[in-house]
Amino acid sequence: MYEFLTGPAAIAASGIFFIGLIVRVIFYIRGLHWQMDRVTYTVNVSYGIKGALRSVIAWIFPFGSVGWRAKPGITFMFFIFHFGLLFTPLFLQAHNFLLKERWGFSLWTISDPAADLLTILTLVAAFFLVLRRIALAEVRILTSVYDYVLLAVTVAPFLTGLLAFHQVWNYHFWLMAHIICGEIMLICIPFTKLSHIVLFFCSRVQLGMDFGIKRGGMKGKGFAW
Amino acid sequence: MAEGKLCNRKTVDTKEYLNALLADKSGKQYYKEMEELDVDTDKLRTTLKASLKSRLRTWLEICAHCGMCADSCFLYLANNRDPEQVPSFKIQSTLGEIVKRKGNVDNKFMRMVMDTAWSKCTCCSRCGSFCPFGIDMGIMFGYLRGLCFSQGFVPWELKIGTGMHRIFRAQMDITSEDWVDTCEWMAEEYEDDWPGLAIPVDKVNADIMYTLNAREPKHYPEDIAEAAILFHLAGENWTVPSEGWEQTNLAMFAGDWAACKMQVESVYDAMNRLKPKRMVGTECGHAHRSTVIEGPYWAGLETGKTPVKSIHYVEWVAEALRTGKLKIDPAKKIKEPVTYQDSCNYIRNGGLKDISREIMSYIAEDFREMSPNREHNFCCGGGGGFNGIGRYRQQRNAGLQIKRQQILDTGAKLVISPCHNCWDAIRDMEEVFKDGIRWSFLKPLLINMVEVPEHLKPED
Numbered sequence: 001m002y003e004f005l006t007g008p009a010a011i012a013a014s015g016i017f018f019i020g021l022i023v024r025v026i027f028y029i030r031g032l033h034w035q036m037d038r039v040t041y042t043v044n045v046s047y048g049i050k051g052a053l054r055s056v057i058a059w060i061f062p063f064g065s066v067g068w069r070a071k072p073g074i075t076f077m078f079f080i081f082h083f084g085l086l087f088t089p090l091f092l093q094a095h096n097f098l099l100k101e102r103w104g105f106s107l108w109t110i111s112d113p114a115a116d117l118l119t120i121l122t123l124v125a126a127f128f129l130v131l132r133r134i135a136l137a138e139v140r141i142l143t144s145v146y147d148y149v150l151l152a153v154t155v156a157p158f159l160t161g162l163l164a165f166h167q168v169w170n171y172h173f174w175l176m177a178h179i180i181c182g183e184i185m186l187i188c189i190p191f192t193k194l195s196h197i198v199l200f201f202c203s204r205v206q207l208g209m210d211f212g213i214k215r216g217g218m219k220g221k222g223f224a225w
Numbered sequence: 226m227a228e229g230k231l232c233n234r235k236t237v238d239t240k241e242y243l244n245a246l247l248a249d250k251s252g253k254q255y256y257k258e259m260e261e262l263d264v265d266t267d268k269l270r271t272t273l274k275a276s277l278k279s280r281l282r283t284w285l286e287i288c289a290h291c292g293m294c295a296d297s298c299f300l301y302l303a304n305n306r307d308p309e310q311v312p313s314f315k316i317q318s319t320l321g322e323i324v325k326r327k328g329n330v331d332n333k334f335m336r337m338v339m340d341t342a343w344s345k346c347t348c349c350s351r352c353g354s355f356c357p358f359g360i361d362m363g364i365m366f367g368y369l370r371g372l373c374f375s376q377g378f379v380p381w382e383l384k385i386g387t388g389m390h391r392i393f394r395a396q397m398d399i400t401s402e403d404w405v406d407t408c409e410w411m412a413e414e415y416e417d418d419w420p421g422l423a424i425p426v427d428k429v430n431a432d433i434m435y436t437l438n439a440r441e442p443k444h445y446p447e448d449i450a451e452a453a454i455l456f457h458l459a460g461e462n463w464t465v466p467s468e469g470w471e472q473t474n475l476a477m478f479a480g481d482w483a484a485c486k487m488q489v490e491s492v493y494d495a496m497n498r499l500k501p502k503r504m505v506g507t508e509c510g511h512a513h514r515s516t517v518i519e520g521p522y523w524a525g526l527e528t529g530k531t532p533v534k535s536i537h538y539v540e541w542v543a544e545a546l547r548t549g550k551l552k553i554d555p556a557k558k559i560k561e562p563v564t565y566q567d568s569c570n571y572i573r574n575g576g577l578k579d580i581s582r583e584i585m586s587y588i589a590e591d592f593r594e595m596s597p598n599r600e601h602n603f604c605c606g607g608g609g610g611f612n613g614i615g616r617y618r619q620q621r622n623a624g625l626q627i628k629r630q631q632i633l634d635t636g637a638k639l640v641i642s643p644c645h646n647c648w649d650a651i652r653d654m655e656e657v658f659k660d661g662i663r664w665s666f667l668k669p670l671l672i673n674m675v676e677v678p679e680h681l682k683p684e685d
Contacts, residue, residue, distance in 0.1 A: 031279020038522040040529035059357055066601055067293060067355040141308035142290035196287040200358055206280055207359035214518060214529060216576015223600055225354065
């Protein structure tokens, strides 16, 4: 079971994840249309690049944009959540050990206590995001079961991983659950709003180009996100 | 498929149809017919397939439902934080549903969509600057208005407005003759006070071709005279075209893209015919947005630029003051506290925030910024056609409260508003709330402030 999940199943899930995301980006770019979108993507490109960089950089760092600064509490939670989601699995020792064993390479790693802390912070942030969805009327009206299911899909690998690592109750059970949940998450990403893992960049670049080329970027200093 | 006599999917291309619409007071019959208007679901599905490209599809799909856009919307704030005014909800429950149902929607749904598209969004795009993903709901509502228009679900005034553009190439029924007569009349009226004043029509190779808003010749022609006086004082070699002089575009508010193209092409034709060095537009936000920013795309100009360089009036004013073409008499600068209304269409969506501040630095001694300001300023409350639609007057008036509070917080009683829509909204705000706020375009203020060279003064 373990061999299957970390072998063929992992390859399939990773394949769907990577190929799926590449396809999403290709389809996004192919679907851009200078006249429909009203942005000359290929004329005044330097302004487009400048606008795109401004747009991405302002929003990729905590408190980098007026929008992030307007909501410091949420911003803090969002960034903790996303930082944990991204860095924990990538730099976890156990994952890199597996990588080395199966693929012959590994990344830089963080210590287990650091990974523990990041995981717990991610789960706490997720808990607050759920609370926020329930508590605030302006978020509640946008929320459906879909949002909770995807949040569950996203945090499940972290919760199961934490339980497995600390060998709560049955190590083997949690390990299997962890791997299955991780693979489900990878498979879900390209097909759901979780595709924002890449489409965030596409959308921000597009809007940045829009403002950079057409909506004022060629006049003055550019949009102060 | 049921269509009304007045409310239907046809465009207004004849005077007969236009007059029939105008005769229908407040659109009573029009809106009654709308209740029976069938949705052409096949057409809707085909239109979606052809025009809903990856940008909009992605925006609808990846929205994280985080609600970060809520506070960015002045209509959400003005309506006691009604969750149904959250931008994301507004677009997901309209365009999102149409896409989900592949265009299979009914009359009642489309009427709700129309009411949402024109009374719950002014397409100011402020939400787009607060969404972490850069989802610009102003753009999406613009697209949605196009879908509504193609199905005949459009507010009565905008059906008329876009018809005016189709027939007269102006938002009001002004013919080329009316327009040229008005220019002659204004030049005669003011030439005693301003010796040598002229409004040159159809002059070829001028430095400036001036375009404006049909309301100026129709309702306050003195605005044309003021523009002429300032060009005259600045020593500009300028002209107006006899055709293609209308810079505004109600078709953009209506979502009538074919009429948008017709309208901007009339101005571009004038540029090609008269070959001016550049075009200067009047103090209007949406006119600049439609003719200078979006227009080249409707007209299929692959450079994304107008045939000759085109600028907003504030850019010309800043340049004239900077270079000394116009000189302000220091004793006549505005002494009282004064604030500036950042129009969404040429500030947030046109990048002219610094130019506006430069002008204020030349003319005002106590300039007070609204908060927030520049690209993050709130819509005046009447943009995107909101001002002109009787059906939504109550909602428009409710929406004015945010701008009113912004103005009151500055402590200034004078608001400079180089945008027709903002100007109207602030005028109506004063009518409703009676705060003693005054509002003005730049032109009349500048005429009272500029130094008049000796040789241009009247002999008396």
